[in-house]
Amino acid sequence: MLSAQDMPEQQAPAPSNAGLPHSSADHTVEALRRILVGQTIADVERHLILDTLSYCFGNRTHAARILGISIRTLRNKLNEYMEAGIPVPEPGQKPAIAS
Template sequence: MNHFKPDLNAAEALVGLPVAEVERGLILATLRQTEGNRTHAAHLLGISIRTMRNKLREYAESGLDIPANTPHEA
């Protein structure tokens, strides 16, 4: 698990937002950072790949654009 000191200013910007909205933003941002690698994103977030898949299916069904996995060239 990653241990880091959170940016309190960034956390303050989230005050008042619904938890589901914050969670969705964090999952999608992490997925973009991992170039669509769902397993790596789930690991970074400390959630199971099953939870990641379920969340992404829910987001896709609600019309959100889900970042695609970007394969790396060898």
């Protein structure tokens, strides 16, 4: 899983690797960087929590374990989202299929 430490800081461009093939991981990191830039930490956190919960079919205990947070913290976050009108997967709910 990527963390903030994995994301490069703004600095001078690295030496060119012209002619060298880019790995799939390089493309993935670049795509993630483009997606994350401009989003607030709260938005990124919300998406990560909800995507993990969906991945776990709504199982809060499993999602909290994957995220490295307590079940209480997860429940508090989910309550905040529900109060804000954001849909939260129910336990046993299959992940939504993106169209």
